[in-house]
Amino acid sequence: MEQVKIKxxxxxxxxxxxxxxxxxxxxxxxxxxxxxxxxxxDALRATCLEMANMGFTAIAPDLxxxxxxxxxxTDKSEAEWKKAFDLFNGFDQDKGIEDLKATVAYARKxxxxxxxxxxxxxxxxxxxxxxxxxxxxADANISYYGVGLDGLVPEFGNVTAPLxxxxxxxxxxxxxxxxAAVEAGAKGNxxxxxxxxxxxxxxxxxxxxxxxxxRAATIANGRSAALLAxxxx
Numbered sequence: 001m002e003q004v005k006i007k008x009x010x011x012x013x014x015x016x017x018x019x020x021x022x023x024x025x026x027x028x029x030x031x032x033x034x035x036x037x038x039x040x041x042d043a044l045r046a047t048c049l050e051m052a053n054m055g056f057t058a059i060a061p062d063l064x065x066x067x068x069x070x071x072x073x074t075d076k077s078e079a080e081w082k083k084a085f086d087l088f089n090g091f092d093q094d095k096g097i098e099d100l101k102a103t104v105a106y107a108r109k110x111x112x113x114x115x116x117x118x119x120x121x122x123x124x125x126x127x128x129x130x131x132x133x134x135x136x137x138a139d140a141n142i143s144y145y146g147v148g149l150d151g152l153v154p155e156f157g158n159v160t161a162p163l164x165x166x167x168x169x170x171x172x173x174x175x176x177x178x179x180a181a182v183e184a185g186a187k188g189n190x191x192x193x194x195x196x197x198x199x200x201x202x203x204x205x206x207x208x209x210x211x212x213x214x215r216a217a218t219i220a221n222g223r224s225a226a227l228l229a230x231x232x233x
Contacts, residue, residue: 001045006061006106009098015065017103020048020058021112029114029139029232030057030107032100034121034128036206037084039064039071046207047120054225056232057110061103063096063128075209088124096128101136116232120224123147123203126166131155133163133192140164140231142224145171145202150178153185156192164227165194166220171202195223 002021005014018040022028031051035044040060051058064071064087071087073080100119107117118140121129126146133141134155140162143149149165165186167179179196186192197216203209205217 001048004059004106006099006102008095009102010095012066015062015099016069017059017061017106018045018048019110020045020052020060022052022055022057024055028055028057029116029118029228030059030110031228031232032103032107032117032119032138033058033060034100034119034125034132035060035063036123036125036203037088038073038075038080039084039087041072041074043074043207043209044122047122050221051120051228054228056228057107057113059103059107059110061099063099064091065099066095067091075203075206091124093128093131097131097135100128100132104132104136104138114233118142118228118232120144120228121146122206127152130163130165133161134158137161140227142166142227144205144220145174147173148178149174150181150185153181156185156189159189159191161191162227162231163192164224165192166205166223167194167196168200168202168204168216169196169198170200173202195220 002019048058120142122144126143129143200213200216201211204213
């Protein structure tokens, strides 16, 4: 793993990003791995390693840097949940998108790659991945149990690259009507693919998370891997 610095587009400074390169040289693209509300933690690093093991370069930016650099929390304690939600509530999503765009631009130029870049995000990152699909030039975007996606449905017409949306049927942060609105909005765009996983809760694919579901995670991760292989080479 290598820690790099990326300049913020608004000139306010620079933020850290963590780069994981494939063990074997590959000419594949890069994957920007977008954090949950817990920051760049063990679960996110495990996802980066998984991307690298598949032959892609993974890069995870520290999106909470304007509030507190280096946030690294788990979902195992009430105190960590409280801090995570405080950070989420104070997070400027529009500035986060600009940081992600800067990360995508940086990733396109990484040595050994082919210039193609996808994003993959979870929870807050799942929402940001959808926003990247509507507002950026990323070559593909993958969202796991993104929050508040119904509010982004009006932007779905802007999606022109593959967008894969993984939804938990019993997500405690997404009511059934939210899921229905997302599915309905996606039907009019051939670039958007949605999948609802039955009987699982939010964060069913979080590595070592309290709601991890091996079957649903394996199916979802397989679909994600297939899309990444197709788009990134």
